[in-house]
Amino acid sequence: MKFKLKYLISLIITILALISCERDDICLDEITPHLTIRFYDKDDLTITKKVSNIRVQIIGIEGDYTGNDDNNTITSSTDSILIPLRVDQDITKFILTSNSTNEVEINADTLIVNYTPEAVFIGRSCGYKAVFKNLDYSFIDENIDTLNWIKDIELITENIEDETIANVKIFH
């Protein structure tokens, strides 16, 4: 049996080129999802109601959370926000301030979220993301009803696995 050297070499090089490796060193997949809050009207529970000049602070980190470059920025008037949850513990406390630019109507409430974080493998460059299970929400009741701008909270999803739908309703 005799095969010409040049044809064999080019055959093998073609096979090797077809196998060619697909690089995976940039993280393009979704990472840890945010908590998606939708604001509704306390008087008509099915209609969304925008919050003016909302200010978000996460207890444990200095500074205001102004949003993610990708999709969500905390704007001056919005009916839904995405905020990140801490993965180093199973509770995150937020201070949500409505009308933060208005000296008279400014009102800060504390939202408490409890959950169980779970690590899920994504890939080589993204590593692991966290999903949040068994969500539980509460807010600090300031005794006299009129002092809270958050009047009620309703759970939508028990787990946060992605950012496709809202996870919790806040009525104000």
Add this chain to the structure above:
Amino acid sequence: MKLLQMLKYFINTAFLLSCIVSLSQENSLQLKDTIIQNKYGLRVGIDLFNPVNSFFDEDRKGLELVGDYRVSKKFYVAAELGYLENTTDEDFINFTTNGSYLKAGFDYNAYTNWLDMENAIYVGMRYGFSTFSQTLNNFTINNEAFLDDLAVAESGQKFDNLNAHWVEFVLGIKAELFNNLFLGFSFSGKKMITTKEPDNFKNLFVPGFNRVFLNNSGFGFNYTLSYLIPLYKKEK
């Protein structure tokens, strides 16, 4: 005058005769040489890349033995056996793979040697499999940059009894340095067939296969020094 001429004549003839004699001697030597023989035997060797590389790269340690056996003028049965311990450090994960592998297949020497040289430019295929364990040393949960100060690096776990099967296409060269000692270099393109993955993780590195890319392909090369144990000779 006549004497000088006769002397010239004799010297010339003697010279010519001696040439003819020596020519005929060469002829009889050549008759023996035209029966060129190829050496057949078991060639065993060692890969030099991993031992040398481990001086520079602390993350990769291993040893590979190579061998092949000639079955016909152009075909060799070939195998590689080795072990490898490799630590991979990525942005959010750091893991160590530890295991051994075996590859077996054939090589076809497509090069025609001159005279009795035993060099080879070959193409080949291998079936490879490996048994190994992965240890996830630590990982960081990929969260938003705003929470980076609170990022947690968790120490991970060990995954045992993993395995992988793959196929390789090999392109290589072997050159005889001197009597029965060969220096070789080969490049291989690999494609994963099947693999036992760990739970909530992935085999991103497999001993013998090296880095596993997104489409389950990989590549490798080795640089070998081997010795041919000659068993018999056959006519070329």
